[in-house]
Amino acid sequence: MKIVILAAGKSTRFSGGQKIFAPFWGARVIDVLLSRVAKLEAEVSLVLNADNFGDFGGESYNEIEKILQEKNYGTGAAVQAVVEKSGTCDGMIVFPADMPLIDSQILLRFFGLNGGQNDVGCDVCVGIARMPEGFEQYGRIILNNGKLAKIAEFKDHPEKTDFINTGVIFLSAKAQDLVTKLAENTYGEIFLTDIVELAKMAGLKVDCIELDSAKMAGFNTQSEYSNLLNLAQKQFRQSAIDSGAIFLDSESVFLSFDTKFEPGAVVEPNCVFGPGVFVRSTAHIKPFSYVSNCDLSGIIGPFAHIRSGQVDQGAQVGAFVEINRSKVAKMAKIKHLSYVGDSEIGENANIGAGVVVCNYDGESKHKTNIGNRAFLGANSTLIAPITIGSDAFLAAGSTYSQSVPDGEFSIAREQQVIKTNWKKQPK
Numbered sequence: 308m309k310i311v312i313l314a315a316g317k318s319t320r321f322s323g324g325q326k327i328f329a330p331f332w333g334a335r336v337i338d339v340l341l342s343r344v345a346k347l348e349a350e351v352s353l354v355l356n357a358d359n360f361g362d363f364g365g366e367s368y369n370e371i372e373k374i375l376q377e378k379n380y381g382t383g384a385a386v387q388a389v390v391e392k393s394g395t396c397d398g399m400i401v402f403p404a405d406m407p408l409i410d411s412q413i414l415l416r417f418f419g420l421n422g423g424q425n426d427v428g429c430d431v432c433v434g435i436a437r438m439p440e441g442f443e444q445y446g447r448i449i450l451n452n453g454k455l456a457k458i459a460e461f462k463d464h465p466e467k468t469d470f471i472n473t474g475v476i477f478l479s480a481k482a483q484d485l486v487t488k489l490a491e492n493t494y495g496e497i498f499l500t501d502i503v504e505l506a507k508m509a510g511l512k513v514d515c516i517e518l519d520s521a522k523m524a525g526f527n528t529q530s531e532y533s534n535l536l537n538l539a540q541k542q543f544r545q546s547a548i549d550s551g552a553i554f555l556d557s558e559s560v561f562l563s564f565d566t567k568f569e570p571g572a573v574v575e576p577n578c579v580f581g582p583g584v585f586v587r588s589t590a591h592i593k594p595f596s597y598v599s600n601c602d603l604s605g606i607i608g609p610f611a612h613i614r615s616g617q618v619d620q621g622a623q624v625g626a627f628v629e630i631n632r633s634k635v636a637k638m639a640k641i642k643h644l645s646y647v648g649d650s651e652i653g654e655n656a657n658i659g660a661g662v663v664v665c666n667y668d669g670e671s672k673h674k675t676n677i678g679n680r681a682f683l684g685a686n687s688t689l690i691a692p693i694t695i696g697s698d699a700f701l702a703a704g705s706t707y708s709q710s711v712p713d714g715e716f717s718i719a720r721e722q723q724v725i726k727t728n729w730k731k732q733p734k
Contacts, residue, residue, distance in 0.1 A: 574592045
């Protein structure tokens with residue numbers, strides 16, 4: 308089983324650069340797509356152009372065959388490049404790289420158990436869908452007595468049809484042999500969609516499968532990109548609700564493509580979830596909080612910012628508190644106006660208002676450890692690296708640069724001085 312992703316287009320209609328690198332709720336469009344495809348046990352070929360080929364050199368792309376499309380004039384030329392380099396296979400499914408919502412289960416419909424044939428047993432199988440609102444410029448599907456007759460470009464057939472071409476096409480080994488015979492059309496390009504008529508002329512079986520249009524959406528323009536982002540949020544929210552999450556106002560909550568919820572997690576209005584967030588069943592996210600790269604079981608917000616870390620059950624990270632690369636253990640409290648970075652905070656510790664952990668010395672980040680039941684008074688400043696022992700008590704309004712042993716009381720204020728007759732006397 309082989310999957311071919313077409314990513315060699317120049318994105319001339321998209322003003323934001325190459326569209327496959329556009330941000331898509333926590334990652335780039337292409338990376339969201341590849342994360343979905345990775346769920347399938349299939350060989351993956353990524354067709355690239357000379358401008359973006361160098362952007363796929365990291366370790367995360369080692370398992371993907373990268374193919375340079377030297378002649379950038381059409382989808383047919385892209386698949387020709389794949390066949391020329393890798394040869395034919397039992398079954399190949401081809402689709403564009405601008406479809407980050409594609410479902411791996413949908414792709415499995417194109418592969419059966421017999422020699423790579425799909426579930427309707429044909430050599431060329433086209434994925435079609437009902438035309439979704441906001442995506443009217445997709446290619447048209449022309450049917451004849453319910454059978455696939457032709458795929459027409461929007462510019463050749465602007466009239467609406469019942470179905471659009473999703474861009475997903477299955478090719479058997481026989482159909483892949485025909486790919487080399489695809490020729491330039493009147494636009495000076497080679498279209499893979501011409502394989503439909505070519506296969507019919509060769510006596511191969513051609514058919515189509517209706518797919519969920521919401522999961523097949525891609526984009527070419529800024530308007531279509533905006534529509535796709537909105538469509539994605541609807542799907543993400545519904546998936547979270549289906550998993551048992553409780554949203555008090557789902558329309559005001561924004562999720563990333565990989566946000567995960569356990570049943571019973573509560574999310575109040577106007578929260579944003581960056582990538583890499585796991586919200587446990589005991590978590591309660593209060594309004595106007597932003598969280599990313601974290602594992603949450605406690606109470607977060609309102610107006611909290613967690614860049615990365617872990618907040619355990621019963622812990623509280625309150626208003627205008629920022630957490631980064633830190634763990635907050637069970638029942639610990641950081642209820643307002645604090646910054647905590649590179650820290651381990653023990654169970655039942657209390658971090659007073661305005662506490663700042665100074666974790667960066669201008670060159671390196673340093674760790675802070677705060678023990679169980681430690682009490683840090685308001686407006687305390689901790690200069691890392693430092694350890695505050697269990698049951699230690701730190702007085703408010705102090706700057707601490709030395710560790711405090713278990714159970715000890717520490718104060719680091721300058722002595723208060725009161726000046727009398729301090730006003731200047733009149734001349």
